Amino acid sequence: MKLKFLYNLKLKPRTPFNFYLTSSCYNFEWWFDGSKCLVPISRDPPLIVVAQQHEDLVSADVYGNEEARSLDVERKVKWIFGLDEDLTDFYNVVGDDPILYEVPRSLLGMRLRTTDLWNALLIAICQQNASFIQGWSMLCRIYKYFGSRVELDGLRTIMPPGPIDLLEKDRLEETKVGYRAKTIMEAALAFTNFNSGFFDRVEGLKDEDAEALLREIKGVGSYTARLTLILSQRRYSLLPLDRWLKSLAEKVYGLRDVEGGLKIKWRGWCGLAAFFVTVVLDAEVITKALQRALGGDVKPRGESKKPTPLTLWMHSIC
């Protein structure tokens, strides 16, 4: 599929904003090359934005078919990059945190990029009981195998698959996701069951209700549901607590009641804090992550020998 250039947008982010870090994090080579960040906005009608930094603005070249002209791209791009987001209070909360104090310093202006609910759920399921590299390799294979190739003025990229694409092709074994295949298919089914309007309502629900609704999918528990809502709707109050973060919090902060303790410590920023913990510790496996955190080595490595959240885009992992 080829998409043609439609128009350009120039957007002004709230300062401080770091386009490079924001685009780098948890991204793939076909969506970020070090300067251009390609953002799939809509599958039907197809629309992809090519964003890059332009002085103190974000420049967005919009590619799509004619049908896509009517979409409110400006609002979506602002939302995805968090251009209007104010992290002042978050920076105050983590400014002297032994794990996160680098966030308002070396990672100043970095925002979380959102993705749509379905894709966020896919990402979250792939993190279940898997190391960073295993989880993102599974995702990588899903995108390559089920996504569609797209070309924008010679730029080659991938449109991530929708639930229908997975159901129709029905060859998830090829992507080596193991027992998560069942959960992914359950999720895909739930997302195509439009009669009930199952997920159209999620946005309007309170955090607990949104979490409960996602958990109706078999194989989706509290961790997966919360991470999904953080990555798609910036529900930063939610704490996606897995064994990795639990272990870190017990040993580094000396917490016994991790859930309660982190909520007091990070207040309404638990979800964003959890996200940044993985970034500053380069998503190392727990033994290494603990060493790093206890040794005060909480600045992400620039080196690209092996993939980290910030350098994933520099590597081919599948």
Add this chain to the structure above:
DNA sequence: TGCCAGGCGGGGT
């Protein structure tokens, strides 16, 4: 080789 890694649900108590 064997064991484990950012979960989860189902079975036991």
Add this chain to the structure above:
DNA sequence: ACCCCGCATGGC
């Protein structure tokens, strides 16, 4: 409410 186990897969 808890505790414990199996579940695919790849990497060390």
